Amino acid sequence: MKKMRSAKQVRTVNNILVHTALAILAAVWVFPSSCG
C-alpha cells in the first residue's frame, strides 16, 4: 500500500531542502567576498 505523506511532512522536507540549498549558495557567495 502506498504510504501517503502528510502536508506537514512535505513542508518539513521542502524547508530542509530550501534551507540547505540557501546555505550552500550563501557559502559560495560569501567565500570569494571574504577573500577580498
Added chain:
Amino acid sequence: MGKLNRINEFTTPYSFREALRRGGLETKLSMILAGLGNIVHKQVGEGPSVSGAEAAYVVFMMTTGFRCIAMLGSLGTVGQQEIWDEVNQIYRYTKGDQSVLILLYGVAVLFLTALMAAAWHGAVKSAYKAECLDKAGKHVNSFFEDLKSLLHENLYRLFMTPPLTFIFGFTVLPLIFMICMAFTNYSKIDNHLVLFDWVGLDNFRALFDSGSILGSTFWSVLSWTLVWAFFATFTNYIFGMILAMAINRKETKAKGFWRFCFVLSCAVPMFVSLLIMRTMLQPNGAVNVLLRNVGLIGADASLPFFTNPTWARVTIIVINIWVGVPYTLLQLTGVLQSIPEDLYEAARVDGANSFQTFFKITLPYMLYITTPYLIATFTGNVNNFNVIYLLSSGDPVTDLASTAGKTDLLVTWLYKLTIDKQYYNIGAVIGILTFIILAVGALFTYRNSKSYKDGGGILI
C-alpha cells in the same frame, strides 16, 4: 492610421513666421543686425547685448571660424618637416597640420553656428514681440525685468541651460566628432595618426567584408557579444528570481540573514571581486591547486578556465552570475513583495497548485514590471566592459592574425583597437554600429512590451 498632428499647447502670436509676415522694417532688419528691433522699441539692455553677441560671433568667424570650416574639407595637408639648422647644427621641426584638431575645431565651429542660428531665431522673435507690444501701447520689458523673469515664468530656461550646455559640450559634440572619425583613415595603418583624410564608407565596407580578417573578426565578435548578452541577462534574471522566491517564502527562516549573505558580495568593489576570481581560476590558482590536492585532477593538470575558448566563455557567464545575482535578487525581492496577496489567495481557493500560481501570477507580474529593467540589463551587458576585460581580457586568442580574442565583446575589442592598436577609425565604426544595434533593439523590444503598451513601464 491617420496622420498625427502635433498640437502646440503654448501658442504665441510672436512667432518667427509672423515676424517675417507682419514685422516692421526694424524687425526685418533685426535679421541682419540682431537686436536692432529691441533697441528701437526701448529695450536698451537686451538690444545691445544681442547685437554684441552677433558682432562677437562675426569677428570670431572672420578671424578663426571660416578657416576652421574651410579646412574641414581637406583635414590638413601640410605635414611636419625636419629642417637642418646649419647655424646651430641641430634639426628643427616645422609645425604641420593636425587633422584631429582640425576636425574637432571644425565640428565645434559648426556647432557654435547652429547655436547662433537658434539664438538669432529667438532674437528675431523677441524683436517682433517688442514691436507688437510697443505698437499696442503695452509695457515692454526692460533688461532687468527680462532677467527677473528668469526666476518666474522663464525659470525653466534658467534651469535647463546648464544641463543642456553640458550635454551638448560633453556628450553631443564628442559623439559627432566620433561619428566623423568613422569616415576617415585615422589609424596607425599607413601612418595616418597626424594627417588623415576622408575615406567615405571604406571603413564600413572593410568591417562588413567577411572575407577579410577584420570582417570575419567583426562577425565572430558580434555573434559572441549577442550570445553573451542573452545568457548574461537571462541566467542572472532566472537565478535571481529563484533565489528571491526561495528567500521570500513564508516558511523560510532568517530572511534577512540570507539576503545579507548574498548582498555581501556587493560590498566589495566589482573590479576587486573580478580580479580575485581571475587569480583563483588561473592554471596555478586556488581552484586548480585545490582540485589537484583533492585528487580530482592530475598533479600536473589544470582546468583550462581561461585558456580554452568554450571553457572561458562558460566561466565568464558563470562568474557573471556570481557578480550580478545579488543586484537582481534585490530588484526582484521588491517586485515579489509588491504582488497583491489576494491574487494568491484567490488562486488557492480556485485550487491552483504552486506551479500554476507561479506561471499564471508571479512570472507574468514580474515580467510586466521588469521588462524595461531586462532591456536595460541586456544593453548594459552588450557593453559590459568590466566583466570581460578584468576577467579574461578577451583571451584566449586563437588566431594570431586577429585583433580580438575569443571572449572579446564589441566594446572590449573597440578598446583594444583604439588604445592598443590605434585603429581609431575602425573603433569609431564599431561604436556607431553598437549604438545602432542597441538603440534599434531596445526601442523595438520596449515598444512591443506589455509594460509600454499599458503605460506601466516604471523603471526607465
